[in-house]
Amino acid sequence: MNYNNVGIVGIPPLAIIQELNRHNITIHDLDTPMIKADMELTTPYLPRVYCAILRTVVLNALHLTLDAIYIDVGPGKCDCALHVATVLEDMFAIPILTTINDDITGFGTPISQSRMGLLQKFERITEGVKNTIMPSEPPPACTPTAGFWGVPPRDFSILDLFPDTTHIYGWTRCMENKTPADHELELDYNPDIPTVFYAQSFCAKTALARHLALKHPHGLYLDSDVTAGGSAKAKIQAFLELSGVKL
Amino acid sequence: MILGDFGTSYSKFLDLSSARPKPHIIPSKELGTEHRVTIATGHNGKRFTDWYVNELTVLARGGEQLIAEDAFVLLDCGSRDIKFIHYLNGRLNDMGWNSECGASMGFTIELLQRYYDLDYHELPLPVRPFSVTCGVLGMSRIFDAVVSGTPDSEAVARFVMGIAINAYRFAGSPTKLYLSGGLCDNPLFVKSIPCEVIPLGRFVLLKGLEAIASQAGK
Numbered sequence: 001m002n003y004n005n006v007g008i009v010g011i012p013p014l015a016i017i018q019e020l021n022r023h024n025i026t027i028h029d030l031d032t033p034m035i036k037a038d039m040e041l042t043t044p045y046l047p048r049v050y051c052a053i054l055r056t057v058v059l060n061a062l063h064l065t066l067d068a069i070y071i072d073v074g075p076g077k078c079d080c081a082l083h084v085a086t087v088l089e090d091m092f093a094i095p096i097l098t099t100i101n102d103d104i105t106g107f108g109t110p111i112s113q114s115r116m117g118l119l120q121k122f123e124r125i126t127e128g129v130k131n132t133i134m135p136s137e138p139p140p141a142c143t144p145t146a147g148f149w150g151v152p153p154r155d156f157s158i159l160d161l162f163p164d165t166t167h168i169y170g171w172t173r174c175m176e177n178k179t180p181a182d183h184e185l186e187l188d189y190n191p192d193i194p195t196v197f198y199a200q201s202f203c204a205k206t207a208l209a210r211h212l213a214l215k216h217p218h219g220l221y222l223d224s225d226v227t228a229g230g231s232a233k234a235k236i237q238a239f240l241e242l243s244g245v246k247l
Numbered sequence: 248m249i250l251g252d253f254g255t256s257y258s259k260f261l262d263l264s265s266a267r268p269k270p271h272i273i274p275s276k277e278l279g280t281e282h283r284v285t286i287a288t289g290h291n292g293k294r295f296t297d298w299y300v301n302e303l304t305v306l307a308r309g310g311e312q313l314i315a316e317d318a319f320v321l322l323d324c325g326s327r328d329i330k331f332i333h334y335l336n337g338r339l340n341d342m343g344w345n346s347e348c349g350a351s352m353g354f355t356i357e358l359l360q361r362y363y364d365l366d367y368h369e370l371p372l373p374v375r376p377f378s379v380t381c382g383v384l385g386m387s388r389i390f391d392a393v394v395s396g397t398p399d400s401e402a403v404a405r406f407v408m409g410i411a412i413n414a415y416r417f418a419g420s421p422t423k424l425y426l427s428g429g430l431c432d433n434p435l436f437v438k439s440i441p442c443e444v445i446p447l448g449r450f451v452l453l454k455g456l457e458a459i460a461s462q463a464g465k
Binding site: 237 | 302304307328330338339342344345
């Protein structure tokens with residue numbers, strides 16, 4: 001592997017991450033905001049009304065010097081990623097390598113169930129996609145008082161509104177477990193705690209988030225685009241407060 | 248202790264330290280540094296207080312004070328947004344806040360009244376509404392209708408009805424709807440909502456702030 005810098009989209013199979021780590025190749029998680037640049041720069045390549053995560057991928061790719069991009073297009077990511085892979089192929093002269101991650105070996109989900117700031121938990125889980133090491137000292141589980149179901153949001157600022165005792169569910173938990181296509185795990189939630197079911201606007205997962213929020217005895221469906229506006233944040237605040245969750 | 252609901256077009260105040268607390272309203276464009284309050288809510292509120300409570304929480308608290316039932320839907324129609332809370336078995340079941348597709352609803356209705364010099368108390372309920380999603384997009388429907396010969400008053404009435412139906416659907420199409428905000432005083436808007444409507448007036452958020460102040464004092 002003659003690469004120095006590689007971008008990943010979604011969670012490529014563990015074997016690929018292991019290979020990249022073995023060659024000391026720097027991995028850039030293109031799903032996360034890495035560049036302070038105007039999202040409008042992506043409009044020549046993707047529609048404005050499109051998943052903000054994938055628009056972020058294109059924005060990052062436009063600004064980083066990459067030798068290749070691994071983009072997962074299996075059931076652990078989404079159909080849109082497949083189409084974005086085609087767009088990336090036409091945008092750049094570097095290899096755009098599509099993968100299908102069907103890993104089934106669970107790494108466990110201790111961070112999702114720990115007492116820690118929710119933002120911090122998400123940072124640790126998203127950072128974890130770049131390595132393949134099982135955490136040596138996983139944090140202990142706490143009794144949950146609230147739940148967050150869904151993908152890592154484009155705008156992490158909404159995570160600050162939750163208490164430290166919020167458990168993570170949905171695709172983020174699959175992400176920590178390194179089994180992004182584990183649909184059973186993705187469907188899991190705790191009916192005994194007030195839970196926000198979150199999806200990125202214009203993502204196919206909005207259907208599942210909304211469906212589960214309706215099934216949950218005390219769920220709130222929420223979606224947001226590039227940045228979470230005041231009304232999205234107010235909804236979370238009011239939902240937690242009116243549900244009696246101690247902050 | 249002064250409470251303030253700082254809306255986009257109007258701000259409402261209640262001085263709890265006065266002998267007989269009575270709400271008063273001023274246009275928000277007249278707000279100045281002298282209008283700082285103890286607890287505030289509303290779009291403009293953060294600039295005028297050290298204790299801000301978000302509007303959905305305050306709406307819910309106001310609903311709890313004013314509505315005796317343990318299952319209800321309360322919809323607040325403001326100048327720039329709409330929001331609702333749905334209680335079931337005495338606790339929050341659902342909520343929504345639409346500042347995008349419900350944008351500038353109340354503001355546009357008031358603007359049209361002035362522009363066409365209309366009195367909403369006198370406008371009859373139209374036969375059918377315009378299909379509109381927000382104040383901004385709905386304006387073009389009015390102008391198109393007027394150009395094609397529809398009287399101003401009828402075009403505006405169809406717009407108002409469309410907006411009212413849109414707000415009703417946003418609140419989950421309940422059979423009974425408690426209404427909050429300045430549009431409670433607009434009979435055309437209230438009659439256009441296709442279910443039983445109970446207007447609670449424009450001081451529901453002040454009532455919610457009162458409950459929050461009282462709770463904090465305990």
